Amino acid sequence: MVAPAAPIDETVHRRSLGAVFGATFFVRFAFGITLAVFATYIAGHASGNLNANDTATVGLVTAMASVGEFSTVLASGIVADRIGRFPVLFGGMITAAVLFALVATTRSPLALGAIDFVFGIASGAILAASLAVIADRSGSGERGFEMGRFDAMNLAGWLGGYAFGIAILGTLAVGELGLVFLAGAAILLVGLLVALALVRHLPPGPAFPRSSPAEILGQAFRRNVLLVTLPWLVIYMLIGYVLVFFGSAAKSTGYPLTWIAAGIAVASVFLVLSQPQFGRLADRFGRMRLMTVGVTGFVGTMTSAAALLAYGPSIPLIGALGVSAVAALAYGPAALAALADLARTMSRATTMAIYSLTISLGMVLGLVGATQLTARWGNPGLFVFFAGIAVALVGLTFARYRDLRRVGRASATTPAR
DSSP states (O other), X not given: OOOOOOOOOHHHHHHHHHHHHHHHHHHHHHHHHHHHHHHHHHHTSOOSSOOHHHHHHHHHHHHHHHHHHHHHHHHHHHHHHHHOHHHHHHHHHHHHHHHHXXXXXXXXXXXXXXXXXXXXXXXXXXXXXXXXXXXXXXXXXXXXXXXXXXXXXHHHHHXXXXXXXXXXXXXXXXXXXXXXXXXXXXXXXXXXXXXXXXXXXXXXXXXXXXXXHHHHHHHHSOHHHHHHHHHHHHHHHHHHHHHHHHHHHGGGSSSOHHHHHHHHHHHHHXXXXXXXXXXXXXXXXOHHHHHHHHHHHHHXXXXXXXXXXXXXXXXXXXXXXXXXXXXXXTHHHHHHHHHHHHOOGGGHHHHHHHHHHHHHHHHHHHHHHHHHHHHHHSHHHHHHHHHHHHHHHHHHHXXXXXXXXXXXXXXXXXXXX
């Protein structure tokens, strides 16, 4: 039985969530900028096509953030469950800002890998604490909408920052890219100040029982939680590969980078508008239905992308890609709301941290798997990668549906499911 959210003053509700949404946007915007230029910064040249050694180095250095997040995020969740959400959130943001500034001081792959590892620790703390605040402050009837707003700020920050980073690649020399990381540090500090201003005078959040780490982990790692979170691992295998190498590959498309940046920025505006609406639909029609729409969209996106690579651009294929990409957006708010519904009070931050755990592991596996397959087989290797992701997503979705059927058909369509 999921414990209902405790009644809370509307001002506390609004300002607590505002702090989380603001912090999320600034963190992801800063990270998006730097991710777009990271490959070029590490390689030390502005060529649109990285050679094999550059690709391997970029992949390893970038993967260290995900390794750091994966290896420590559960500990961050346990700390947030025991001492509070905002201390963990603000500590992660301060650490991340310092690390961004440090990146501007070196181009050593070894040093950058170490910095990226610690950044992953901070990133996991930020995400686990943020999602726990939203789960605390919203009831099951509105949780999809609030998670949609979180997802909107998360993705809009990523894409808005990424678009800005792509534009910077077209204007700054390689030797000047260190300035981008200093800008990222400044943006993170602005986000921290905004969040602090919103929660400075608020009363403390609800008190939670100080359970042992073993008890918290036992409550978090349940079968129904894993069936909701494992699809993210597969999804971020795809997203991780695309995000890391798109920035450098964009130079070889023949289109001005400012055009590409503008297209990504338009997509970020659409995300801001669409994600809360998908969340509302999940509140109204049920989590599982919207998650299924999202999985269908991801499979359609990969199928369309593979066809475009194989046969070249065509209006029907581009249209199918666009429609599938929109459908894929339904997954995030519904699945985040489903995870929050399943989280128990004593382990809420740790349960939400499993989301971060799976996406960070997915980023690592995606980078390693896709780069190895494409290095060995070229585009056919990428097709194998897409096919594996599609099969895994469909299989996990079916397993989740079967699990819901075990507890009664009606529960598969209620918001809390």
